[in-house]
Amino acid sequence: MRIRDWDANLKVRLFAEALVNITYWMFFPFLSIYFAEEFGKNKAGLLLVFSQIFSVLANLMGGYFADRFGRKRMMVLASFGQGLSFLCFAFASSPWLQSPWLGFVAFTAAGVFGSFYWPASQAMVADVVKEKDRSDVFAIFYTSINIAVVVGPILGSIFYVHYRFQLLLFAGAVCILVALILTKWTRETVPSQTSGSLTREGKWYYFLRNQIRDYALIVKDKTFLLFIIAGVLAGQTFMQLDLLIPVYIKDFVKDQSLVAFGDLSFLIKGEQAFGIVLAENGFLVALLTVFVTRWMSKYYERNVFALSSVVYAISIVMFSQTHWIWGLIFAMAIFTFAELMGAGLQQGFVSKLAPEHMRGQYFAAASLRFTISRTIAPLAIPMTVWVGYGWTFFILCLLALASAGLYWIMFYVFEKDQKRKRLEQPRQA
Structure with a gap:
């Protein structure tokens, strides 16, 4: 269009x-x-x-x-x-x-x-x-x-x-x-019948109660529950893009030369270095989302989801091991690749899990991956005081690897459940 x-x-x-x-x-x-x-x-x-x-x-x-x-x-x-x-x-x-x-x-x-x-x-x-x-x-x-x-x-x-x-x-x-x-x-574009029905019947606390009740479905579907938990663990890594990573770069990246031509050089400080690294992430996402999604769609989702978390873990380790601007730029390229690997496929997987009559509820509940991650992720900043940057990045790496393991277990449960449903179909027929 x-x-x-x-x-x-x-x-x-x-x-x-x-x-x-x-x-x-x-x-x-x-x-x-x-x-x-x-x-x-x-x-x-x-x-x-x-x-x-x-x-x-x-x-x-x-x-x-x-x-x-x-x-x-x-x-x-x-x-x-x-x-x-x-x-x-x-x-x-x-x-x-x-x-x-x-x-x-x-x-x-x-x-x-x-x-x-x-x-x-x-x-x-x-x-x-x-x-x-x-x-x-x-x-x-x-x-x-x-x-x-x-x-x-x-x-x-x-x-x-x-x-x-x-x-x-x-x-x-x-x-x-x-x-x-x-x-x-x-x-205004709201359908009149929607607004009218809410005005007559709906109170805000009814809506809130219904939303909480809908989210409770995650505990009834084991595959979906594992998907949410794995997403929250992986989210502790990618949510640091706006939290831990800028603080880390500010603390460790001092005046550096991004490019130099003889006596002429372009010096950058921590905030400027982070601005460059974040702009790189946005540029790569805008440029490569469609290409990487089509590429990853050729492979089984289990391998893509698990590998995405592993690549997140690798990128976090790379961030922790360099204070050099070009090293950070390379680490961000790996970080962005991990982001793009699962970006398009995960929504498709949610639609595969969701019964047709509950698809909207499943997509709403799936957003809990980001909601919960965004709420917990800022704790990484005080962790740098409690245990230091090295251990903080190491813990984030372990969480990403745990996410990869949970994705693998999730697909084992999913495949087992699919096999059970196929065996039950002939009996019902």
């Missing part, structure tokens, strides 16, 4: 969200460094865990609010709320006030509003795009995000260190501008 054939809502959103994403990625990857410096690594890690709990709860409620109050209304409210949060964060890092606690509260609020925005934005795509074209539309939005991951950190590595106040001020202004754009140039 070509962009020119898109609904006007989506065209406006593609432009507006690209602007927000680029601005967001100009400073977001460096915030773990900021909080570690201001609070210390122990407290920073625990606070980031705490902030994620609020985002998890907000994400849980976001779908209900999008259905009851409308997609457009929630997206406008969330964008405006994010804008005010970033302005508050800017004030907390301004020439007039330096308050990391206020900055943390503002950062948490921005995360909550972002969690309200996401379900409404996804639901709007489903409202206005035919089912056969949705994957193409989602892919273009995904590509847009990864372009922002390339451009944002490069710009951030230039501006963040010396112009954090101005950068956060700009981010707040952009979000408020996007809220105004969405207000003027988009329309």
Whole structure:
């Protein structure tokens, strides 16, 4: 489906969200460094865990609010709320006030509003795009995000260190501008019967209770439960991209020459080195996702999932053994390859596990891999104080290898269950 054939809502959103994403990625990857410096690594890690709990709860409620109050209304409210949060964060890092606690509260609020925005934005795509074209539309939005991951950190590595106040001020202004754009140039798409039924019958705590009940299905399906646990263990590795890795690079990468021509050299510091490494990750994901997914689809999922976790473990060890910028760039290439190996196949595997009448619930529960991982992963930052960087990276390596082992066990259970179902079919016939 070509962009020119898109609904006007989506065209406006593609432009507006690209602007927000680029601005967001100009400073977001460096915030773990900021909080570690201001609070210390122990407290920073625990606070980031705490902030994620609020985002998890907000994400849980976001779908209900999008259905009851409308997609457009929630997206406008969330964008405006994010804008005010970033302005508050800017004030907390301004020439007039330096308050990391206020900055943390503002950062948490921005995360909550972002969690309200996401379900409404996804639901709007489903409202206005035919089912056969949705994957193409989602892919273009995904590509847009990864372009922002390339451009944002490069710009951030230039501006963040010396112009954090101005950068956060700009981010707040952009979000408020996007809220105004969405207000003027988009329309509401929520089906009237959905909103009406929720208004008459649904209360927010009913929805929350139903969501918790739906997630309870993971304990009834052994294969799916192992899939979730293995995903959470692997997630402790790849979630460090925005947490441990920037702090590690900041601590150990001092002035280095990225390239040199005679007496002329380009020197970089820790924040700039991380910006380059993160941009590399976004560039490779945007460039190679389709190619690697097609390549991996030729192999049995068990081997791909397990090998992906092993490659994550290798990349983490590589990160821990180098302070050289080109060594970090090579380690990130291996890390990104591990990310791409399972990115496309895991969603397909979830659909294979899910009974047709429960497919939506299975996909919702499968997102727990990322939700739980994102909540636990910040503990790696205080671990560097408790046991040191070396042991922290070693523990992450062991978790990734444990994930590989669980994937292998999961497929043993899955194959056994499939064999049992095939044997039962002739009897039922």
